[in-house]
Amino acid sequence: MQEILSTIDTGTIEWSRAQFALTAIYHWLFVPLTLGLAVIMGIMETCYYRTKNVFWRDVTKFWQKLFGINFAMGVATGIILEFEFGTNWSNYSWFVGDIFGAPLAIEGIVAFFMESTFVAVMFFGWKKVSAGFHLAATWLTGLGATISAWWILVANAWMQNPVGCEFNPDTMRNEMVSFADVALSPFAVDKFCHTVISAWIIGAVFTVAVSGWYLMKRREIPLAKASMKIGAIVGIVAAMGAAITGHHSAYSVAQVQPMKLAAMEALYNGGTDQSLTGIALINPFEQPDYANQEEPELKIAVPYALSFLATNDLHGYVPGINDIIKGGYTNADGEVEPSLEEKIERGQLAINALAAYRQAKKDGADEATLTSYLSTLSSNMKYFGYGYIRSVDQVVPFIPINFYAFRMMVGMGCLLILFFAVILFFVYRKDIARAPKWLYLSALAMILLSYIASECGWLVAEFGRQPWTIQDMLPTWVSVSHLQSSSVMITFFIFLALFTTLLAVELSILVKQIKKGPEYEAQV
Amino acid sequence: MQHRSFIYRTYDLYRDGFRHMTIGKMLWLIVIVKLFLIFVVLKIFFFPNFLSQHAEEGEEAEYVATQILTIDN
Ligand code: HEM
Numbered sequence: 001m002q003e004i005l006s007t008i009d010t011g012t013i014e015w016s017r018a019q020f021a022l023t024a025i026y027h028w029l030f031v032p033l034t035l036g037l038a039v040i041m042g043i044m045e046t047c048y049y050r051t052k053n054v055f056w057r058d059v060t061k062f063w064q065k066l067f068g069i070n071f072a073m074g075v076a077t078g079i080i081l082e083f084e085f086g087t088n089w090s091n092y093s094w095f096v097g098d099i100f101g102a103p104l105a106i107e108g109i110v111a112f113f114m115e116s117t118f119v120a121v122m123f124f125g126w127k128k129v130s131a132g133f134h135l136a137a138t139w140l141t142g143l144g145a146t147i148s149a150w151w152i153l154v155a156n157a158w159m160q161n162p163v164g165c166e167f168n169p170d171t172m173r174n175e176m177v178s179f180a181d182v183a184l185s186p187f188a189v190d191k192f193c194h195t196v197i198s199a200w201i202i203g204a205v206f207t208v209a210v211s212g213w214y215l216m217k218r219r220e221i222p223l224a225k226a227s228m229k230i231g232a233i234v235g236i237v238a239a240m241g242a243a244i245t246g247h248h249s250a251y252s253v254a255q256v257q258p259m260k261l262a263a264m265e266a267l268y269n270g271g272t273d274q275s276l277t278g279i280a281l282i283n284p285f286e287q288p289d290y291a292n293q294e295e296p297e298l299k300i301a302v303p304y305a306l307s308f309l310a311t312n313d314l315h316g317y318v319p320g321i322n323d324i325i326k327g328g329y330t331n332a333d334g335e336v337e338p339s340l341e342e343k344i345e346r347g348q349l350a351i352n353a354l355a356a357y358r359q360a361k362k363d364g365a366d367e368a369t370l371t372s373y374l375s376t377l378s379s380n381m382k383y384f385g386y387g388y389i390r391s392v393d394q395v396v397p398f399i400p401i402n403f404y405a406f407r408m409m410v411g412m413g414c415l416l417i418l419f420f421a422v423i424l425f426f427v428y429r430k431d432i433a434r435a436p437k438w439l440y441l442s443a444l445a446m447i448l449l450s451y452i453a454s455e456c457g458w459l460v461a462e463f464g465r466q467p468w469t470i471q472d473m474l475p476t477w478v479s480v481s482h483l484q485s486s487s488v489m490i491t492f493f494i495f496l497a498l499f500t501t502l503l504a505v506e507l508s509i510l511v512k513q514i515k516k517g518p519e520y521e522a523q524v
Numbered sequence: 525m526q527h528r529s530f531i532y533r534t535y536d537l538y539r540d541g542f543r544h545m546t547i548g549k550m551l552w553l554i555v556i557v558k559l560f561l562i563f564v565v566l567k568i569f570f571f572p573n574f575l576s577q578h579a580e581e582g583e584e585a586e587y588v589a590t591q592i593l594t595i596d597n
Contacts, residue, residue: 355593505554
């Protein structure tokens with residue numbers, strides 16, 4: 001039996017998690033707007049390229065300016081996450097091994113070259129390069145940012161579903177055995193599609209909201225009308241795309257992280273023909289008594305929808321939290337799911353075998369002894385992390401956050417489809433420049449709401465996989481570095497101050513530029 | 525004029541671009557201050573690499589093993 005990391009202060013774990021979450025949430029304010037505005041700018045410039053009407057060039061330049069402000073503010077905010085890996089999560093970083101090396105290095109190189117070349121042509125090249133080359137640079141700027149996102153999401157997907165790797169007991173690191181399995185795992189593909197499409201929504205909402213503000217102020221009417229139309233078309237396509245890709249994401253989660261799905265749904269006891277909870281009463285501040293409750297109170301649900309979301313079959317079997325703990329059902333791989341107790345035993349076997357192997361190697365033990373330890377390790381490695389689990393509660397994520405964040409995201413997804421449909425109705429059937437004021441105001445409110453939905457997506461993805469930093473392999477308390485919790489707390493507050501200042505600066509520059517409005521070369 | 529080399533035209537793109545920036549100058553200033561804060565202040569003073577501070581080079585695996593494989597039997 002191990003008594004592992006008993007000296008780790010829980011404050012260190014919690015502050016390290018809080019710090020990572022803060023940085024990631026902050027970073028995610030810039031990324032979706034960059035990805036979304038890139039598509040909007042690309043479409044606008046394509047209109048200019050095709051019509052040769054300078055009005056479109058003015059429109060493109062205006063949105064490009066807002067894109068530039070957001071881009072400059074977001075630059076390098078993601079790198080802080082990598083610092084945190086090395087300082088706060090050193091055991092984890094070592095254990096991850098070379099898996100992140102390749103994706104993150106490619107990301108860095110691609111981002112640097114694409115951003116320093118195409119962004120420069122996009123901003124500086126209007127009078128220097130041909131219209132076709134400029135258009136290509138604008139699209140390639142967006143493509144570069146999207147490719148960067150791909151690699152980061154590959155790294156994230158690997159933590160949620162560690163594939164294409166083998167653990168090396170001598171180096172204590174995971175080694176990549178198949179780049180393709182890591183880079184193209186279905187989990188990564190689903191994550192990429194959903195994340196990028198949801199980012200387009202943010203760009204679209206921003207475009208519609210800023211245009212709506214101009215229309216409300218009766219300014220920049222031609223630009224605002226044209227931008228509204230493009231924003232709303234991109235928005236409705238992206239919002240419908242988010243629902244479709246969200247379904248794929250839920251399916252992948254059901255395959256590889258059933259506990260996350262059960263927490264998102266507050267599904268204590270599963271079965272076949274499962275309904276999707278619309279709403280239920282769950283205390284937001286307390287973990288519900290999932291072991292003794294049949295289901296949450298006041299549950300209103302859509303029949304069969306959860307089975308469909310999770311298995312693509314209206315009658316499919318979806319395990320609940322208690323089923324996963326008990327085991328004994330047929331899992332997505334077609335195998336009988338072991339109970340938590342068995343996983344814990346096997347995890348302990350793996351940890352003990354690894355420790356014994358390393359000791360035996362130091363003591364110069366014979367080959368047969370080493371091989372026997374290695375064989376125990378490899379046959380139980382899948383459950384390595386469970387060896388650190390001491391109680392059932394440790395493997396159940398905090399249900400209220402997952403439950404409400406998932407509902408917020410999906411609810412907003414539906415509301416956004418309706419919102420963009422109403423905008424398009426005014427664009428095509430009425431006069432969007434003379435729409436009621438509430439529509440423009442609701443567009444402004446949508447900026448905040450869609451950001452909340454997007455951040456909620458990450459809350460689901462990350463809180464839902466607790467306690468794992470690497471699914472089933474390492475829990476947070478084993479991943480963290482032996483740091484003083486007070487020093488992590490201090491850096492948390494430094495970040496909070498720094499990020500808030502930067503955000504305030506960005507918002508003030510953005511608002512100033514929006515108030516100033518576009519510069520026209522065309523007669524409008 | 526039209527036969528300027530690729531290198532000259534690239535140089536000219538950046539030079540002219542930087543010269544005629546309006547809001548960009550402010551943004552560059554913010555980016556530079558931010559990069560300084562991130563790479564100099566934060567990285568050096570607050571985010572040292574934990575393992576390289578606590579383990580000799582080449583001994584990281586052993587250090588991590590002692591951290592996560594403490595056996596008491
Ligand atoms: C409309 C139906 C939607 C469904 C069914 C859905 C489903 C999901 C699921 C299951 C996840 C977790 C994936 C994981 O843990 O790997 C997720 C994550 C996420 N969602 Fe949604 N979602 C929807 C709408 C939206 C909307 C409208 C937005 C943004 C405005 C959004 C943004 C995100 C983000 C940023 C993530 C985290 C990244 C990721 O894991 O993909 N989603 N979504």
